[in-house]
Amino acid sequence: MESHEHDQDHDEQHIHPEPTSFIRKYIFSMDHKVIAKQFIWLGLSFLFLGGTMAMMIRWQLANPGVPFPIIGKWVFAGSNGIVSPAAYTSLFTMHGTIMIFFAITPIMIGGYGNFCIPLMIGARDMVFPTLNMLSFWAQFTSSCVLVASFFVPMGAAAAGWTSYATLSTQLGTPGWGQTMWVIAIFLAGMSTIMGAVNYITTVIRLRAPGMTWFKMPLTVWGLWLTAILNALFVPVLGSAAILLFLDRTFGTHFFLAGAMVKGGGDPLLYQHLFWIFGHPEVYILILPAWGIISDILSFFARKPAYSYKVTALAMVAICVLSAVVYGHHMFVTSMSPLLGESFMVLTMIISVPACVLFLNWLHTIWQGRLRLTAPMLFSLGLVFVFGLGGLTGIYLADIPTDLYLHDTYFVVGHFHLTMAAAVFLGAFASIYFWFPKMFGRQFNHTWAKVHFWLSFIPINMVFCGMLVIGNAGMQRRLYNPNEYELFRHLHPLNVFISYSAFALYFGQIPFIINFFYSVFFGKKAEQNPWEVTTLEWTHASSPPVHHNYDVIPTVLNGPHEFSNPLVTDKDWLGQCEPLPSAAVVAEKKPAG
Amino acid sequence: MKRSRFKLATHAAYVSAFLTLIAASRVWADPPTTWGRPFDASLDGNKIDWLFKFTTIAIGILFVIMAAILIWATVMQRDTGGRKAQYEHGIGRKHLLLTALVSSIIFFGVDGTLLYSSFVDLTETFWKWPTAKDHPVEVEVYAQQWVWNFRLAGPDGKFNTPDDVVTINDLHLPVNTPVFVKIKSKDVIHSFYLPNMRIKQDAFPGSITQLWFEPTKPGQYVVGCAQHCGVSHYKMHGTMTVESQQEYERWLHDESTAAKRRFDQADSDAHWGWDWEI
Numbered sequence: 001m002e003s004h005e006h007d008q009d010h011d012e013q014h015i016h017p018e019p020t021s022f023i024r025k026y027i028f029s030m031d032h033k034v035i036a037k038q039f040i041w042l043g044l045s046f047l048f049l050g051g052t053m054a055m056m057i058r059w060q061l062a063n064p065g066v067p068f069p070i071i072g073k074w075v076f077a078g079s080n081g082i083v084s085p086a087a088y089t090s091l092f093t094m095h096g097t098i099m100i101f102f103a104i105t106p107i108m109i110g111g112y113g114n115f116c117i118p119l120m121i122g123a124r125d126m127v128f129p130t131l132n133m134l135s136f137w138a139q140f141t142s143s144c145v146l147v148a149s150f151f152v153p154m155g156a157a158a159a160g161w162t163s164y165a166t167l168s169t170q171l172g173t174p175g176w177g178q179t180m181w182v183i184a185i186f187l188a189g190m191s192t193i194m195g196a197v198n199y200i201t202t203v204i205r206l207r208a209p210g211m212t213w214f215k216m217p218l219t220v221w222g223l224w225l226t227a228i229l230n231a232l233f234v235p236v237l238g239s240a241a242i243l244l245f246l247d248r249t250f251g252t253h254f255f256l257a258g259a260m261v262k263g264g265g266d267p268l269l270y271q272h273l274f275w276i277f278g279h280p281e282v283y284i285l286i287l288p289a290w291g292i293i294s295d296i297l298s299f300f301a302r303k304p305a306y307s308y309k310v311t312a313l314a315m316v317a318i319c320v321l322s323a324v325v326y327g328h329h330m331f332v333t334s335m336s337p338l339l340g341e342s343f344m345v346l347t348m349i350i351s352v353p354a355c356v357l358f359l360n361w362l363h364t365i366w367q368g369r370l371r372l373t374a375p376m377l378f379s380l381g382l383v384f385v386f387g388l389g390g391l392t393g394i395y396l397a398d399i400p401t402d403l404y405l406h407d408t409y410f411v412v413g414h415f416h417l418t419m420a421a422a423v424f425l426g427a428f429a430s431i432y433f434w435f436p437k438m439f440g441r442q443f444n445h446t447w448a449k450v451h452f453w454l455s456f457i458p459i460n461m462v463f464c465g466m467l468v469i470g471n472a473g474m475q476r477r478l479y480n481p482n483e484y485e486l487f488r489h490l491h492p493l494n495v496f497i498s499y500s501a502f503a504l505y506f507g508q509i510p511f512i513i514n515f516f517y518s519v520f521f522g523k524k525a526e527q528n529p530w531e532v533t534t535l536e537w538t539h540a541s542s543p544p545v546h547h548n549y550d551v552i553p554t555v556l557n558g559p560h561e562f563s564n565p566l567v568t569d570k571d572w573l574g575q576c577e578p579l580p581s582a583a584v585v586a587e588k589k590p591a592g
Numbered sequence: 593m594k595r596s597r598f599k600l601a602t603h604a605a606y607v608s609a610f611l612t613l614i615a616a617s618r619v620w621a622d623p624p625t626t627w628g629r630p631f632d633a634s635l636d637g638n639k640i641d642w643l644f645k646f647t648t649i650a651i652g653i654l655f656v657i658m659a660a661i662l663i664w665a666t667v668m669q670r671d672t673g674g675r676k677a678q679y680e681h682g683i684g685r686k687h688l689l690l691t692a693l694v695s696s697i698i699f700f701g702v703d704g705t706l707l708y709s710s711f712v713d714l715t716e717t718f719w720k721w722p723t724a725k726d727h728p729v730e731v732e733v734y735a736q737q738w739v740w741n742f743r744l745a746g747p748d749g750k751f752n753t754p755d756d757v758v759t760i761n762d763l764h765l766p767v768n769t770p771v772f773v774k775i776k777s778k779d780v781i782h783s784f785y786l787p788n789m790r791i792k793q794d795a796f797p798g799s800i801t802q803l804w805f806e807p808t809k810p811g812q813y814v815v816g817c818a819q820h821c822g823v824s825h826y827k828m829h830g831t832m833t834v835e836s837q838q839e840y841e842r843w844l845h846d847e848s849t850a851a852k853r854r855f856d857q858a859d860s861d862a863h864w865g866w867d868w869e870i
């Protein structure tokens with residue numbers, strides 16, 4: 001035990017002087033806190049872009065053939081402001097791609113992963129600061145390639161975020177847009193892998209003295225597990241991207257088959273590669289949010305996280321299982337019955353650890369003293385929408401019902417509830433929670449709560465509407481569902497979903513104003529305004545100094561010591577604070 | 593500065609509330625005939641509908657319990673000063689047992705039932721392929737951007753012969769007879785989708801997939817494409833006409849005679865069919 005502690009590198013972390021030039025301090029920075037902000041700014045910009053694209057999609061579905069208001073005449077200049085079928089396919093493709101790889105991943109993993117991991121484990125920085133910087137700049141380069149792809153002849157990628165071959169080969173989507181999509185995905189993958197290597201190593205090597213595995217905040221657990229999944233599975237996406245790139249540019253036939261080509265590749269090979277990555281990816285997106293809200297629920301219920309260890313282990317179990325369920329995306333590809341049934345069973349088994357997580361969250365707030373701050377509201381909202389999303393997943397796990405539901409809007413509703421709505425709310429929980437620490441200022445709490453309600457209500461209307469319309473049979477990715485007589489009577493429902501989506505979109509304005517105003521003019525934040533237990537609040541100033549901690553603190557307690565009856569003067573006990581009675585006992589013991 | 597910021601944010605709140613109201617009123621003002629699944633015209637669709645019903649009830653109950661706990665705790669257990677929260681780490685044996693118990697009840701009760709019924713449905717129905725003695729109608733489906741090509745074997749019962757009936761976006765089938773469908777694609781991936789039969793299957797270039805169903809109600813139903821297959825994906829749909837055995841045979845006879853007359857050995861594109869036996 002003792003010698004294990006000395007294995008750690010934490011006592012070898014030197015304090016590096018803060019860089020003074022603007023470029024080294026804000027642009028090519030190696031400081032994890034600055035890189036975190038870079039990722040967050042980048043991610044928020046893309047969240048805005050991806051959100052605007054979702055509005056264009058929904059506009060077309062509510063008002064087919066009507067020019068998009070205000071900006072339509074510039075964006076869709078070639079078609080008099082109307083979203084054309086070709087533009088529509090690019091819109092949903094790029095919306096999905098942007099939201100996953102350029103909005104959620106940078107915000108949750110690049111942003112909060114970077115900010116939280118070193119601070120919460122009591123480290124001075126990441127273990128590889130240069131790699132950290134490169135990770136951001138790879139992401140930035142990738143973003144440039146992606147944005148540039150909108151402006152090439154024949155437009156941006158249009159084969160769906162999944163970019164299934166053969167549609168994604170020259171046969172289905174000729175032109176530079178799709179090729180640039182492949183390059184951008186590859187670069188974004190590189191960025192993610194560099195980040196992942198860094199996070200994994202940092203958590204293993206740089207935990208402060210006393211910060212054992214089971215004293216780590218669940219936020220760190222979530223981020224660490226995400227990093228592991230990233231390191232294992234993003235390379236699989238990378239290989240799919242390389243093969244697709246070769247097919248597109250060098251005329252290989254890895255994924256090509258059928259009457260249009262000679263020689264035998266297999267389009268199904270792409271789907272296997274894509275989903276071996278793609279299924280873990282949805283857990284990659286949600287795990288940080290799970291970890292974060294597991295902490296936040298405890299922090300603001302003023303109650304220890306219920307069965308902390310079980311929560312951590314349930315997340316580990318989900319990570320392991322996430323590797324062996326990907327086949328449920330391919331139930332209608334006529335895979336062998338034995339394989340199909342195995343994937344169905346394994347998928348159902350994942351519901352066990354997920355159920356355990358839920359029970360632990362509900363137990364955590366039960367009998368608590370809830371402080372309904374903005375981060376808490378967003379976390380409770382996450383539990384709600386994730387509950388809806390998780391439960392509706394059962395229909396899709398079941399092969400017979402999936403025969404009907406596969407590729408309908410039901411799927412769109414389900415995955416948005418689990419990974420879009422839930423992560424969206426989780427991202428805002430994180431933004432509000434760490435805002436005082438990150439920027440050293442306070443946001444306006446009232447408007448943050450207004451923002452919650454303006455997000456939470458419409459987000460449920462949008463995605464539950466999608467569940468209903470998908471159950472009625474409407475497929476996803478349809479430019480104009482009214483083309484099918486069977487779906488014409490659903491038009492009012494489409495209108496409902498769209499207007500709810502517009503409400504959600506405009507409901508973000510209070511956030512934008514509050515965020516920018518508070519970053520510059522907010523009231524100065526105290527060190528620990530939330531009265532919580534983790535190191536970044538108890539031992540680092542707001543915002544933290546360049547090297548985070550003057551003296552690396554020694555951890556004594558778990559991260560959820562709330563309402564301990566032995567602590568009489570307040571309802572929390574910091575991770576490095578001795579229990580008053582324990583302190584007494586320790587004094588009496590002979591030294592040694 | 594501060595005032596105008598609040599004003600803008602207030603406006604945003606109003607606009608969103610307004611849009612939310614519009615959204616809600618559109619539904620109330622214009623109630624639909626039905627928002628459920630489309631009419632089930634197949635022999636086995638009811639099995640899928642049963643699974644839907646069971647799942648809906650089960651997750652409905654779980655959802656209500658979850659929502660009730662969330663709302664109760666949020667509303668009733670707010671921090672109003674005074675008493676501290678319960679100091680409970682939930683790591684005692686009885687807590688772990690409780691979690692294990694509830695999870696197992698849900699797993700074996702809900703997932704277990706679903707798994708069991710699905711296994712039965714798959715092995716006894718959806719993946720139990722028709723055999724020669726079921727005398728199924730055999731259909732070849734050839735998907736391409738953006739139409740459905742159908743091929744029926746004609747009187748000789750063999751595919752890719754001059755008497756084959758080949759149609760575009762127009763599938764005719766007799767009622768109350770199993771239909772065995774083999775599917776492939778010319779170019780990209782499509783997905784053969786029959787909402788009224790509760791079933792779909794992807795169409796791949798280079799390999800063959802299959803499904804079977806039995807229509808039990810005469811009528812016209814849609815054949816959709818469920819997989820994004822390019823800009824006109826939304827236009828890729830046809831009709832499936834289910835008619836009585838006599839009507840179907842008459843239709844098949846007429847079409848087959850016409851097909852033989854039109855047959856052109858040199859038109860190799862037209863001979864996309866392939867030979868198979870069940």
Ligand code: HEM
Binds near residue numbers: 055093099416420
């Ligand atoms: C919160 C506001 C959002 C709205 C209103 C929204 C709306 C939509 C709509 C209308 C579609 C097109 C569905 C179709 O036609 O098939 C779509 C697709 C998609 N969205 Fe979102 N979305 C939102 C956020 C997100 C987020 C945060 C993510 C990422 C985690 C996301 C990921 C996706 C993906 C992956 C697709 C599929 C794209 C494809 O079909 O290739 N969305 N979304």
Ligand SMILES: [Cu+2]
Binds near residue numbers: 736737738782819828
């Ligand atoms: Cu198609």
Ligand SMILES: [Cu+2]
Binds near residue numbers: 782826
């Ligand atoms: Cu299609």
